[in-house]
Amino acid sequence: MQNADTQALDDLFFSRRTIKRGASLYRAGTPFQSLFTVRSGFFKSYVVTEDGREQVTGFQMAGEIVGLDGIETDSHNLNVEALEDSVVCVIPFAQLEDLASRVPSLQRQFHRMMSREIVRDQGVMMLLGSMHAEERVAAFLLNLSQRFAARGYAAARFILRMTREEIGSYLGLKLETVSRIFSKLQQGGLIAIDKKSVHLLNVTALKALMGRTT
Amino acid sequence: MQNADTQALDDLFFSRRTIKRGASLYRAGTPFQSLFTVRSGFFKSYVVTEDGREQVTGFQMAGEIVGLDGIETDSHNLNVEALEDSVVCVIPFAQLEDLASRVPSLQRQFHRMMSREIVRDQGVMMLLGSMHAEERVAAFLLNLSQRFAARGYAAARFILRMTREEIGSYLGLKLETVSRIFSKLQQGGLIAIDKKSVHLLNVTALKALMGRTT
DNA sequence: CGTTGCGTTGAATAAGGTCAAATAGAGTGG
DNA sequence: CCACTCTATTTGACCTTATTCAACGCAACG
Numbered sequence: 381m382q383n384a385d386t387q388a389l390d391d392l393f394f395s396r397r398t399i400k401r402g403a404s405l406y407r408a409g410t411p412f413q414s415l416f417t418v419r420s421g422f423f424k425s426y427v428v429t430e431d432g433r434e435q436v437t438g439f440q441m442a443g444e445i446v447g448l449d450g451i452e453t454d455s456h457n458l459n460v461e462a463l464e465d466s467v468v469c470v471i472p473f474a475q476l477e478d479l480a481s482r483v484p485s486l487q488r489q490f491h492r493m494m495s496r497e498i499v500r501d502q503g504v505m506m507l508l509g510s511m512h513a514e515e516r517v518a519a520f521l522l523n524l525s526q527r528f529a530a531r532g533y534a535a536a537r538f539i540l541r542m543t544r545e546e547i548g549s550y551l552g553l554k555l556e557t558v559s560r561i562f563s564k565l566q567q568g569g570l571i572a573i574d575k576k577s578v579h580l581l582n583v584t585a586l587k588a589l590m591g592r593t594t
Numbered sequence: 595m596q597n598a599d600t601q602a603l604d605d606l607f608f609s610r611r612t613i614k615r616g617a618s619l620y621r622a623g624t625p626f627q628s629l630f631t632v633r634s635g636f637f638k639s640y641v642v643t644e645d646g647r648e649q650v651t652g653f654q655m656a657g658e659i660v661g662l663d664g665i666e667t668d669s670h671n672l673n674v675e676a677l678e679d680s681v682v683c684v685i686p687f688a689q690l691e692d693l694a695s696r697v698p699s700l701q702r703q704f705h706r707m708m709s710r711e712i713v714r715d716q717g718v719m720m721l722l723g724s725m726h727a728e729e730r731v732a733a734f735l736l737n738l739s740q741r742f743a744a745r746g747y748a749a750a751r752f753i754l755r756m757t758r759e760e761i762g763s764y765l766g767l768k769l770e771t772v773s774r775i776f777s778k779l780q781q782g783g784l785i786a787i788d789k790k791s792v793h794l795l796n797v798t799a800l801k802a803l804m805g806r807t808t
Numbered sequence: 809c810g811t812t813g814c815g816t817t818g819a820a821t822a823a824g825g826t827c828a829a830a831t832a833g834a835g836t837g838g
Numbered sequence: 839c840c841a842c843t844c845t846a847t848t849t850g851a852c853c854t855t856a857t858t859c860a861a862c863g864c865a866a867c868g
Contacts, residue, residue, distance in 0.1 A: 427717075427720055495663065510649045512823080550723070770815090770816080
């Protein structure tokens with residue numbers, strides 16, 4: 381969802397860090413020191429309960445920010461893992477706060493970014509709380525599409541970096557359900573999907589699916 | 595979830611505003627100018643989709659903060675409504691930002707607060723995405739209990755300010771399901787519930803319910 | 809009192825979940 | 839390069855859970 385907002389931060393040009401596919405950017409419980417903006421690649425963030433259940437809370441792509449969960453307690457509350465080889469820009473938080481207090485526009489920018497994260501999460505709550513499986517999957521695809529488009533990638537054709545299980549976890553569905561719905565959408569001619577590569581054929585119909593009053 | 599954090603803000607002592615039961619503190623789409631801390635009373639926040647579905651995104655009680663959703667776009671994304679006659683403290687945001695940039699501890703406080711909101715939302719996502727109806731209700735009661743306790747009220751005995759339908763919306767369940775689960779928990783001796791007044795009889799068992807590996 | 813909103817409960821139904829099997833790739837080591 | 843393994847995905851059959859529909863009770867209120 382973040383658009384040009386992170387630009388201001390990126391321009392500060394802090395150090396970079398490379399994270400290999402499957403590796404963690406940070407883990408829950410570890411000390412919080414920096415925020416990260418994704419330069420390239422793809423991440424998932426998730427929480428794990430005591431009893432071992434894992435809930436994906438979001439996917440982050442280039443241009444988006446990661447780490448806001450750590451500010452509250454000075455230690456991270458989420459796990460963030462690269463779904464492909466990725467590069468992030470490291471923004472030491474102390475430095476950012478200091479700078480923000482002296483540059484009002486940066487402060488503003490930063491606050492907007494946090495607020496956006498809150499609003500985004502509430503959108504997910506909406507999705508999880510009041511949509512049916514099919515609507516969730518449609519919403520998920522459209523959201524990805526929109527984010528890719530916002531970054532100059534093709535809106536209608538993209539690669540799913542995550543597994544069906546991760547999608548399911550994010551959407552509050554089982555992986556089989558996700559798979560079935562993909563198949564169904566394909567049969568309906570709304571999308572073409574082969575493994576990880578998706579092609580949105582009928583965006584209008586997908587949007588209609590989302591808003592259906594079941 | 596907010597504890598003494600809002601204290602720093604409250605101490606700034608901005609103007610107050612009274613909201614009658616059923617009245618809105620603010621509505622989605624209206625311009626954002628201020629944050630609010632709840633001095634007394636009880637609120638619900640919710641979003642509405644184009645097709646009219648309503649999703650409750652949270653309940654706010656004394657000591658908690660409201661309005662963070664408005665920062666991003668300078669207009670509110672949520673609706674906030676009083677569930678009983680309430681009083682809030684109005685904090686003009688421009689003033690807060692200005693002050694924060696000059697008082698590092700206040701800046702820090704404010705950032706923590708936003709981060710806490712993000713973490714809280716992710717907790718709700720966990721709840722909605724990976725818990726069963728019974729676990730959700732247990733989690734809901736325990737969460738309320740904990741928040742009441744944090745404010746010096748009785749942890750085991752409190753009044754539900756919201757209807758079954760609002761609870762259901764928040765938990766991603768239908769009101770009948772919520773009602774049934776209350777009845778079941780009561781039969782199991784975990785709680786005593788009569789209309790809006792709840793008494794938690796076996797907190798340990800409720801916690802166990804939450805963490806069950808179904 | 810009648811009405812209205814909220815809550816409870818039962819019976820039937822539908823939506824997703826679970827279990828299981830088959831297939832297809834991707835990555836690995838020889 | 840090939841065989842082998844492991845993981846991801848798809849699909850079917852069946853089952854469980856929560857929803858839907860409906861009836862009823864209760865309390866507040868004009």
